Amino acid sequence: MKTRIAELRKKHKITQEELAMAVGVTRQTITSIEREKYTASLVLAYKIAKYFGTTIEDIFDFSEVEVEEIKK
Amino acid sequence: MMEFKQQLKRRIYLGGIYCVVVALLVILSRIFDAENMAFAFSLGFAIGIEFVAFYFIAKYRAALRDEKKxxxxxxxxxxxxxxxxxxxxxxxxxxxxxxxxSAAMLITVHINQIVFFTLLAATLYTAVIIGILKIFYNKTI
Structure with a gap:
């Protein structure tokens, strides 16, 4: 899944290590998420979004996630 | 984090008990001159595990002294x-x-029956454990 984590880190001048420590994961996890090799859990996505003061949708790209909407 | 600290203390305590038990076994084996191969192997294995336990006890103690660690x-x-x-x-x-x-079982059935039945038992045991765990996690998660 595409994310804006690397972009936001650069904008706020934060290293992967610092972000990892702040959200309670290893640096390798942040690397994997940035490289789109691993998809963060809902809780981790929430922590990352909260850390950057934004929403999950703003950081994670859900455009490729297919979902059927309720018929009105 | 307090819960994690308690968990580490419990691990140190249990590791300590294990080390003391193995040390006692070593002393007793010397006193009673237990020299058979099976006992020597088991004791050697236990001593190996003890070194691993020492490493983790040291690691946990260091972590309990330093918040960053x-x-x-x-x-x-x-x-x-x-x-x-x-x-x-x-x-x-x-x-x-x-x-x-399964592959080893199919090969050994032509070579040695004891090995075949041992592998059959191991395969069935593994399959049963998987089945039990599947039922357990289907009910608990």
């Missing part, structure tokens, strides 16, 4: 990607083990 250890043990990797290893590993055991 404690947090790093907590992250190391609770990292979600690591958990995901462990889950994948378990899932893939069990399939590989079952296939390997």
């Amino acid at each position: 404690l947090k790093l250890l907590y992250i190391e043990e609770n990292d979600e990607r690591e958990k995901h990797i462990s889950y994948q290893i378990g899932r893939t590993g069990i399939v590989i083990i079952l296939i390997s055991l």
